[in-house]
Amino acid sequence: MHLLYSNILPLRVKPGEQSFLDALAKSLGEADRLDVATGYASKGALLELDKNLQETSLNQVRVNLGMYFIEGMPEGMYRTAMELADKWQADGQGEIHLVRPFKYHGKVYVFYKDGQPFSAFIGSHNLGAIKLEATNRRQYELSAMTDNPEEVAALAQFVDELWQPKCSQPIQQVQGMTLIAEKNMALNGVQEVSQLPPNSVELYDKHKTQVSFELPLKVPAAAERFMDDGKHYTKSNINVAYAAPRSARKPRDWYEIQLTVSKSITTMEGYPEKNKPFFVVTDDGYWFKAHTTSDGNKQFSAVGNELLIGRWLKGRLAAAGLVKPVNNTQEDEDRSGMITQEMLAAYGRNTLILSKTDQKAVDVCENDEGEVIRTELDVWLLSFEQSNNDEA
Template sequence: MLPLKLGDGQTAFIDYFMDAARKSDEIDIAVGYVSKAALKQLQSLVDETGIKRVCLTIGMYYHEGMPEGTYNVAAALNEYWIERGIGEVRLVRAFKYHGKAYVFYKGGKPFSAMVGSHNLGAIKLEASNLRQYELSAVTEEPDELEEVSVHIRDIMLPKCSANISELQDVPLIREVNRALVDQEFVVKVTPEEVDAYKKRMTEVSFELPLKVPEDENDLSMRGSNINVCYASGRKRVWWEIEMVVSKTIRDLPGYPLHQKPFMAITDDGWKFQAWTCGQNNKNLYSKDDLKIMGRWIKGRLVAAGLVEPVNRVEGDQNGNGVITHKMLNKYGRDTITLTKTDIVTKTEDGTELEVWMLSFLPESRYHQEAEDEMS
C-alpha cells in the first residue's frame, strides 16, 4: 500500500493465507473480529481445497455485541461445518479476546503460523478495509508453531469459548436496512421519533402472519404473498411482495378501511404511506410503490444476513431468494404487527392521515408480549 510498499521477502497477507490454506488439510483460526464476506470466502476456500478439519474462534463479540448479519452468517457456517463433520465456529466468552492467530496443518502437524494484526476480514478485501494497513509475522519454526498451536487450542476449550449454537445470550446489533435508503416516497425517522410514536400507540393492534413455504423444499406458497415475484405470469422484481391478510383479521374492529391511506412508521425508523386494498380488502400494500413494503420486510432479512437480493428472479432456479419459515425462525420473527396510534398527521397537500406503527424487529414482538403479560 503506497507509500509503504512490500519489501524484499515480504508477502501480502491474503496471498500467503490462500497459499498456506491450499497446502493444508486442517486450519485453526482465532481472531477478534470477522466480516460476512470473509466468512463466505472461508467457506468457499474450505470446500475448494477439501480441508478435513477447521475451527474458527471469534473473540470480541460475546462481550461487545455482534452485528446480526455477521452472527447469522457465522451460525449458518457453523451448522454447515457440523453437518459435514469437519469443524465449527466458536465464540470466546470468558473474556474479550483480541488476538489474531492462524495455524495451518498437514498430516496432523503444523507447518506454518501467522500472528499479527490481521482479523479474518483480511482474506476478503472490501471498501471498509481496502485502505487499512495491517502487519503480521509468519513462522515455520517447530517450537514457535507448537506454541501458537497450543495457544489457539486453549482458546478453543470450554473454559474459554463455546460453540456459537450453544450461546443463546449473544447480544445482537441490529443493522440498518439499506434497501430503503434514498428510495422515493420513503423518509428516515430518528430513534427518538420512533420512541415518541410508540408512546402514542393504542390498543387497536393486529398480528399479521407472513405466509411462506416451510423450507427450500416446500413448493407451497412459493409464488405467493411475500414470494409473489416467483409466481408464473407477469414478471416482477424480487422486492415486490403481496401482504395477504386473512378474513378473520380483516373483520376485527378497527382494521384499516379499504383504500384509505395511512402513514406507516416502522419500528426500525422508516416512514411511508400504506393502505389496505384489493378484493375484499385482503391486501396490505405500500401505497406509492409496491416495492417499498418489500424493501422493508425483505430488506430486514438481507440486513440480517439471511438472504441476498436476486437481480433476475427467473434465473433463480434453486430458489435461493425464496423467503421460508426456516429463514424467519432464524431471524426471530414470522409476523408483522400493525398498531394504530392516536396521532393524525397531514401531508403536504393538507390531507389528514392516521398514523400506524409497523413492527418487524424480533425484539418488538418480545417487548409487546412482555407488556401484555404485565397488563
C-alpha cells in the same frame, strides 16, 4: 520471522515484501488444516474459508472468535457462523468456537500439514481481512509470519489452550450472547421512504391507541416451497415474485410482495378505510405513506412504490442472515430465496402488527393544476420486531 503487509495506497507492497493475502494463499496451498484465533471475522470471510475447504487441499478449519460473546455478535454473522459450524462439524471439517470469559483480541493463524504445524501468522489482521469488502478495503493491517519451529509450536500451543473449555465453547452451545440487529440496506435510496430521528419510534409508541391488528404472513414450509397447488404460495402474498413473470423478458423483482389481509381482519372496527392514505412509522424508524386497496380492502401497500414494503420486510430477513436476495427468481431453481415458515420461526415473528396512534401529520402534495394541497393524515405504527433477537 518476516512482515506481512496490507497492499493499500499510498503504502503499496514494495519489491521484496509480501502481502498478507499472498502469504495466506501460499500457506493455504501447502496446508491441510488451519487454526485461527481472531478477535473479529465477517460473513464473507467465513464463507471464503468454506470455499477453501471445498476447492483446495485444506480439509479442516478451526476458528475461535474472541470478542463477540461479551460485545455481542451481528445477527447475520451469527446465523452464517451457526450454519457453517453445523456443516463443518457434520462433515468432519472443523468447528467454530467463541471465547467466553474475557475479550480476546489477538490474531493468530497456524497452518498444519499431516498433523504438524509448519507456519504461523501473528499480528493485526482479523479474519475478515481474508475477504476484501467495502468495510475493510481501506483498513491497513500489519502482521508477521514465522516458520521457526519453536515459534510455530508456541503459537500452536497457545491456540490449542484457547480452544479448551475453560476458554471457549462451540458456538452451538453458547447461550446468553447478545445478537445485534443489522441495518436493512434494501431501503437505501428509496425516494418514498425516510429515516426518522433517533427516539421518534418511542415517542409515537407512547401515543398508541387500543386499535391494533395482527397481520399474518402466509408462507410455505420449506418442504412445500415447490408446491404450486391451491395454496398459491407462488401466486400471492410474500412470495409473489415466484409467480409467472408479467413479461417474458422481465422476471418479477424479488422484493415484490402482495400483503393480502383476510376479510376477518379488514372488516374489524377501526381497520384503515379503503383508498384513504395514512402515514406509517416502522419499528426500525422508517416513515412512508401507505393505503389499503383492492376488492374487500384486502391489499396493504405503500403509496407510489409497490416494492417498498417488500424491501422493508424482506430486507429485514436478509439483514438477519436468513435469506439472500435473488437477482432472477425464474432462475432460482431450488427456490432458496423463497420465504418459508422456518425462516420466520428463526427470525422470531410470523406476523406484522399494525397499530393506530392518536397522532396526525400533514401530507403535502400537488394536484393536477399544480396547486399545493395539505392534508392531515393518521399515523400508524407497523412492527416486524423480533421476539427472540436479544440473545442467542
